[in-house]
Structure formats: C-alpha cells, structure tokens
Amino acid sequence: MxxxxxxxxxxxxxxxxxxxxxxxxxxxxxxxxxxxxxxxxxxxxxxxxxxxxxxxxxxxxxxxxxxxxxxxxxxxxxxxxxxxxxxxxxxxxxxxxxxxxxxxxxxxxxxxxxxxxxxxxxxxxxxxxxxxxxxxxxxxxxxxxxxxxxxxxxxxxxxxxxxxxxxxxxxxxxxxxxxxxxxxxxxxxxxxxxxxxxxxxxxxxxxxxxxxxxxxxxxxxxxxxxGRQPELPEWVYGGAILGLKDGENSFTRMQKMRDAGVKVSGLWCEDWVGLRHTSFGARLFWDWQANESRYPKLKEKIAALNAEGIRFLGYVNPYLCVDGPLFPIADAKGYFAKDEQGKTALVDFGEFDCGVVDFTNPQSADWFAEEVIGKNMLDYGLSGWMADFGEYLPIDVKLANGIDAKLMHNAWPTLWAKVNAKAVESRGKTGDALFFMRAGFTGVQAYCPLLWGGDQSVDFTRHDGLVTVICGALSSGLLGNAYHHSDIGGYTSLFGNVRTPELIMRWAEMAAFTAVMRSHEGNRPRDNLQIDQDPQVLTHFARMTAIYVHLAPYLKSLSAEAAKTGLPVQRPLFLHHEDDRDTYAIQDAYLYGRDLLVAPVWQAAETTRTIYLPKGESWVHVWTGEAHAGGETATIPAPLGQPAVFYRKGTSYQALFDGLRDL
Missing domain, CATH: 2.70.98 (Beta-galactosidase; Chain A, domain 5)
Structure with missing residues (x-):
C-alpha cells in the first residue's frame, strides 16, 4: 500500500x-x-x-x-x-x-x-x-x-x-x-x-x-x-442425496425411486432422531442420537446401504432440547450458556425449549465434537449431516470466554463449523464425511465443506424462490466457498403456499448443474408434492440425476481446481469475462466451471429463456448443437427437461457435453 x-x-x-x-x-x-x-x-x-x-x-x-x-x-x-x-x-x-x-x-x-x-x-x-x-x-x-x-x-x-x-x-x-x-x-x-x-x-x-x-x-x-475446502467426496458423484423423513418407510421410498431410474448417492433422513409435532409442522427431536423406534435396526441398514455404494446422512444442530437425555448430561457439566442469574439459559424454538451449548468453553466444544457428533453419528455410521442453525445465539446470554454475546453472535456459525470439522477430522473422515451448513461468517470456509442456501419458499418468487439460490452461490463463491447447493423444491410452506410439479422440475434442472444434488421434503411434507408422488416429476428427476452423474468427470475436475485455486464450482459470468462489463450484474445465470453456462428457468410457466452470452467466445446450445456468437442476447427454447445450457466452443469436454443429448 x-x-x-x-x-x-x-x-x-x-x-x-x-x-x-x-x-x-x-x-x-x-x-x-x-x-x-x-x-x-x-x-x-x-x-x-x-x-x-x-x-x-x-x-x-x-x-x-x-x-x-x-x-x-x-x-x-x-x-x-x-x-x-x-x-x-x-x-x-x-x-x-x-x-x-x-x-x-x-x-x-x-x-x-x-x-x-x-x-x-x-x-x-x-x-x-x-x-x-x-x-x-x-x-x-x-x-x-x-x-x-x-x-x-x-x-x-x-x-x-x-x-x-x-x-x-x-x-x-x-x-x-x-x-x-x-x-x-x-x-x-x-x-x-x-x-x-x-x-x-x-x-x-x-x-x-x-x-x-x-x-x-x-x-x-x-x-x-x-480457508479452502477439500475436494468433494468420491461417493457424491453417484447421484442425488435423497431427503426423506418418513421413518422406516424412507428406505422403501428410496428403492422405489431407484427402480424408476433415479441415481442415488445418499439417503438423508433428518428424522433419524425422531419427531415432535408443532403448529409449524413436523419438527425434529433435538437430541442427537438414533431413534430406533422410528428407524429400527438403523445401524445394520446403514451398513447395507454402504455395501451398495449409498451413504446415510442425518441432522444435528448446536442446541439440546430440555426433554431429551443429553440435556441433563450437558447441564450437569456446565456446558450451556448462562442467563443473567448464572443459570442455564433456555431458548424457545417454537413450542419447545433448548439449552445453547457454549462453544467458547473448550470443554463444551470438545464434548459435543466427541460424544455427540463423533460417537453418536460418525461411529454409528453416518457419512454426513445437515449442521443446522448457528445464527440463533441469543444476545443476552453469558458465555464462558467473557465476551459480550453481541460480539460473539456473528462469530457463532464459524465456531459451530469448527466443532463439526473437529469431529470429522478426529475420525480421519475429512474429505469423505460431508456436512452442510446454512449459517456462516468470516472463516467458516476453513471448516465447512459445503454450503446450502437455507430455507427458500416453495415458489418462484423473486426474493425467496428458486432464483435466490443462484445469487447465494455466486456471492458466497467469490469469498472462498467453493461448493453450494439447495433444497430441491424449496423448504418453507406457509399460508397455503405449496409446491407445484413445475417448481420441483425446474429446481431439479438447476441442481443437476451444481456441486451437489439434494432433495428435501420441506417443513410440511404432507401438504406438499413429493418427487415420488407424481410419475412425470419422478421421471424428470431421474433424468436430471443421470445428467448430474454424466457430468461427474467435469465436476471432479472443478473440485480439484477448487482445492488448488479456490475457484468455486458456480461462477459469475464476469469471472472469466472481466473485459465484458455487460456480465457484471447478471445474477440469474452462472458459469459451471469455465466451460458451461447455465441459465435455469426460474419463473413459472416460462418455456423460453433469454440470456446474455459473453463476448469473445462462441457458445454452443447443449440440446441442439446450435452455435451462438458471444456479445449477444439470445432467447432460447427451454421446455421442461431442457434448461438453457451452453458450452464454450473449443472446450476439451465437448464430447462429454454433446453426450447430454442422448440422456
């Protein structure tokens, strides 16, 4: 300077x-x-x-x-x-x-x-x-x-x-x-x-x-x-991670989807810990150990899945419900944040109360990493999980390190990521076990291997629907977060707002061109359409997983590049076209690596997509093979099953990309 x-x-x-x-x-x-x-x-x-x-x-x-x-x-x-x-x-x-x-x-x-x-x-x-x-x-x-x-x-x-x-x-x-x-x-x-x-x-x-x-x-x-993330686990490239929270029936439904042609890399069951029912919908029981009443013989079933090349994933967050068996253990050891009176602080999470595990206390963090995530999850057979929340630290609690909670609130997601990463590292699973987070702050990149976009509404809205996931991937990717994904079909369903078949299919089209494909049943599964409940949606989803698997060699190269250079998998157009200022404000399309340009349909009832193609390249429409000059705005047919995707003419992956037309 x-x-x-x-x-x-x-x-x-x-x-x-x-x-x-x-x-x-x-x-x-x-x-x-x-x-x-x-x-x-x-x-x-x-x-x-x-x-x-x-x-x-x-x-x-x-x-x-x-x-x-x-x-x-x-x-x-x-x-x-x-x-x-x-x-x-x-x-x-x-x-x-x-x-x-x-x-x-x-x-x-x-x-x-x-x-x-x-x-x-x-x-x-x-x-x-x-x-x-x-x-x-x-x-x-x-x-x-x-x-x-x-x-x-x-x-x-x-x-x-x-x-x-x-x-x-x-x-x-x-x-x-x-x-x-x-x-x-x-x-x-x-x-x-x-x-x-x-x-x-x-x-x-x-x-x-x-x-x-x-x-x-x-x-x-x-x-x-x-901080840079490790390369994606090899098992991820096998297909989608299916999010099902249907107890033992989740395995049956997964098999039905596989029989329909869905490529599956993992089965993600948030409800592996059991459920409680609230006015918001079915909520999880926040005590982090297997509920074998809901999932009988789960450990044996996880081993059987592993033998087929499919991993099992669960769910955890940094709080413990007062009516679960882990709460009194942590409370007796003084592992929770305190209130003004020096007692365990309790937080209302919507019809149930929880203690906040105090990660500024090294003993609390070590206990959670070893006893909860290490023994109850990794040793049990889980290969990944949603590491939820992190943004809920109350600003009036007293913490072990003596720092004002208002100053620790933003830091909390990074501490939470560090606890998860420590558990994974302790089992020698870094680069194999995959946890994903929505909360973050400075330094989360060094610990969290995968972001997810949070709880979008189950719709096409401009500020809370499908298109927001692209913006989230691009903004976070510039700051060192190489991998981003989202809940296929969205999550939040309130006030009569429910999924449509079109929404799920359009979301799956986008997800096929991201680092990880993962579905979610949403906060109100019974009120919302699920992938396996509609033959057209199921067939479409199976094809999107085939596209994802087909592109695995390309995605592997992007993962290796991310580990080496820090470049994200999903990139803003200007990252490789910095002399073309017309690309600087585009947020509803992205480069998938350097060689693919993806412009998902993100509005309801749209069957075409208008997209600006950067200067200095010739762009080939994947589904027709038609070449388009860069520096122009093109309107492309984009019926269901054919999102607007182009490859850069001259790419060494041309044969791979041309093969998408045969799927």
Missing amino acids: QLDLIPGGFILSIDGREILRHTEAAPALFVGHGEERMDMYRGNFEIEDYVVERTALTSVEISGNRIEFAVARWLPARFALTIKGNHVLTESLDASINRVWIRIAAEADEHVWGGGEQMSYFDMRGRKFPLWTSEPGVGRDKTTEITFKSDVTGKAGGDYYNTNYPQPTYISSRKYALHVETTAYSVFDFRRDGFHEIEVWAVPQRLEFFAASTFADLVGQLSLRF
Whole structure:
C-alpha cells in the first residue's frame, strides 16, 4: 500500500487503486457513540440504533505509517490508523467510541459483490447491507402478502439483506477486495457514487485489502485468507442425496425411486432422531442420537446401504432440547450458556425449549465434537449431516470466554463449523464425511465443506424462490466457498403456499448443474408434492440425476481446481469475462466451471429463456448443437427437461457435453 500526502490530508492506495482519500473538507473517518436496541424472536431480529454522537475527524497527524485523527489540530487525537503491509490497523484513543464510519473511495460506475451469502442482490451497488447472521425471513419482500403475514404472525418476514451468512468482505470491479476484521454488527452502504461507507458497531481490529490483475486471482487470494475446502467426496458423484423423513418407510421410498431410474448417492433422513409435532409442522427431536423406534435396526441398514455404494446422512444442530437425555448430561457439566442469574439459559424454538451449548468453553466444544457428533453419528455410521442453525445465539446470554454475546453472535456459525470439522477430522473422515451448513461468517470456509442456501419458499418468487439460490452461490463463491447447493423444491410452506410439479422440475434442472444434488421434503411434507408422488416429476428427476452423474468427470475436475485455486464450482459470468462489463450484474445465470453456462428457468410457466452470452467466445446450445456468437442476447427454447445450457466452443469436454443429448 502507498501513502501519499495531499494538502489537508492524504491518499492511501493499493497497487495504484485509490482506497482512502482524506481532506478536511471531505473526511474519510467518523467516530462516535451509539445505543442499540436488539430484540430476537426465534432467530429473527429487530435492530435499531440511537446515534448519540457521530463526529467527523477532520484533522490528521502523520508520522511514518501511522495516522492520528482529531476533530481539530488543537484537540487530542481520538483515533489512529497504522498501515502494515496491505492491512490498516485501527486503534481508538478515546474509550467512549463504539461506532466507527469509514469512507472508501468509489467510482460512479463501480460494481461491488460479496457480503457473505446474499440472496436478493448479487451486485450490491446502490443498496445498504446490514451484516448480522439471522433467519433470512419468509418472503423477504415487504410488498408481498406472504412476507406481511410472516411479519404479523412471527416477526419472520425478512427483507432483501437478511441472510444466514453475512460476511464483512466485498470485491470491487476495480479489482480489489476489502475485508473488515470484526464480529460486531456492521453495515456496508454502497448508495453513494463517490464513496462506500463502512459502519461498525465497535472498533474493528483492522481493514484488510487485496488487489490482483484478474478477478480469478483475487478470488484465489480470498480463498487462501479464509480457508479452502477439500475436494468433494468420491461417493457424491453417484447421484442425488435423497431427503426423506418418513421413518422406516424412507428406505422403501428410496428403492422405489431407484427402480424408476433415479441415481442415488445418499439417503438423508433428518428424522433419524425422531419427531415432535408443532403448529409449524413436523419438527425434529433435538437430541442427537438414533431413534430406533422410528428407524429400527438403523445401524445394520446403514451398513447395507454402504455395501451398495449409498451413504446415510442425518441432522444435528448446536442446541439440546430440555426433554431429551443429553440435556441433563450437558447441564450437569456446565456446558450451556448462562442467563443473567448464572443459570442455564433456555431458548424457545417454537413450542419447545433448548439449552445453547457454549462453544467458547473448550470443554463444551470438545464434548459435543466427541460424544455427540463423533460417537453418536460418525461411529454409528453416518457419512454426513445437515449442521443446522448457528445464527440463533441469543444476545443476552453469558458465555464462558467473557465476551459480550453481541460480539460473539456473528462469530457463532464459524465456531459451530469448527466443532463439526473437529469431529470429522478426529475420525480421519475429512474429505469423505460431508456436512452442510446454512449459517456462516468470516472463516467458516476453513471448516465447512459445503454450503446450502437455507430455507427458500416453495415458489418462484423473486426474493425467496428458486432464483435466490443462484445469487447465494455466486456471492458466497467469490469469498472462498467453493461448493453450494439447495433444497430441491424449496423448504418453507406457509399460508397455503405449496409446491407445484413445475417448481420441483425446474429446481431439479438447476441442481443437476451444481456441486451437489439434494432433495428435501420441506417443513410440511404432507401438504406438499413429493418427487415420488407424481410419475412425470419422478421421471424428470431421474433424468436430471443421470445428467448430474454424466457430468461427474467435469465436476471432479472443478473440485480439484477448487482445492488448488479456490475457484468455486458456480461462477459469475464476469469471472472469466472481466473485459465484458455487460456480465457484471447478471445474477440469474452462472458459469459451471469455465466451460458451461447455465441459465435455469426460474419463473413459472416460462418455456423460453433469454440470456446474455459473453463476448469473445462462441457458445454452443447443449440440446441442439446450435452455435451462438458471444456479445449477444439470445432467447432460447427451454421446455421442461431442457434448461438453457451452453458450452464454450473449443472446450476439451465437448464430447462429454454433446453426450447430454442422448440422456
């Protein structure tokens, strides 16, 4: 980084890109004090701030690589920045400061991506994004009826910025990236032409800057910084992971689907721990051990599946229900977070209460990794699981490490991922056992081998339906998360909103061109169509699994590339076409590796797909073999079973891709 003095201030640059420009007339730094109000209701938050003070620090004193800021030259400095390599270390010189605003230099035509896993807007420019892990909300669009009803009944409607996985990191079209090292609530505001404003409700540890000559190199740098995932397990390439929660009948239904031609790599039964019934629907019994009343002789059946090349997966989260046998064990050992009175804190998860296992206590984390995941799951025979939640840490509990829960809340998903990864590593299963998470924050990449997109509604809606999964994959992929997938058919069914055959089929078409295919029965299985209940849907799904298996050699190459370079499996078009700015805002299509361009149909009753094809290539439509010139917008027939997919002419995988027409 380079620091240059200018009249009344300075310019800080990285590789020739201006990052900070400060003058007395246009200061780059503001500090102050705020009094926040945070209310949590079942993972949904109401957050507001009363800003007591926001003061521009206009005067600077520069000594070597240290910059001290004051309100005026004759007043004492209140804040300092120290440049160390490509990092800017921050230091408060005033104990009253708990709010910091930093303005990063911007250009009017700049694009910005990242922010963790963003579900509504891939290009973040022009909008404001609070970064706080939470339930994403149902509907996520304040103009819709389902969002209104969700807000009224459970404060659960959400908005465009709500996400299970926020991260204070972004990539700029100027080919630099910024990461803010903090776990505090923060806000990235990209609404101004001349600057981006970063707001943090604490003094951040530092700002980290990265720069590169290509977007691919920049993504590689970020993946090294945050961690890279191992290659996908070999068993995954065998087909779809079938999500069934029907007790012993799950095995019968799986066989019926196999007999219909469905390629199966795994059977995922969330209800392996048993069920409880609530007004939301059938919920799992949150005590993490096999329920052999619901699944008789499960261990033997898992062994039999393994012999056929099919793995069994389950479910776990970081809470223990008060009416389960594990709760009193953990409670007696003091492994739960505490309330204000020093007693075990209990959280209402919707008609049942749970304790929060305190992962800031090393003994608690080790116990959960060894006794719960290690012995009850891995030793029992499970090859994977949904590692759910992580975004629910209450902000009023007392933790073993003594840090305010408001500062640990965002960090919690990463601690949860670390517990799962430690259990897997302890059994020598890294790269074979596959757990997947929806919650995340900085550093989750180093522990979690696979993201899933969370709980989309069972519909085609713009802010909570099928299309949001693409946005989530692209935004998180730029920050080092190589593998992303989703619940085929969506999950959340409320207020009469149910799946259609078309939705399941369109979702399966997209999933065939992602790292992992996995189905889900949803929160209300009996109210919603299931894959094995409709002959047309079942036949279509079988063909999509055949496509996924057919593409396994290509996906394996992408997995190896991800482990080596950090490039994600699903990529924004601009990642390999950075000179074509028409690709910068596209969020409803993606590159599957470098050589395939996938544009899923994401709106109901659509039988064509209009897509922009990047310049500099000739693109071949997979289903017809027809070539299209790059730099053009094409409208392509996309009937059920033929999503708009193109390959790059000249690819070494042409024969493999042409073989899709025979399936």
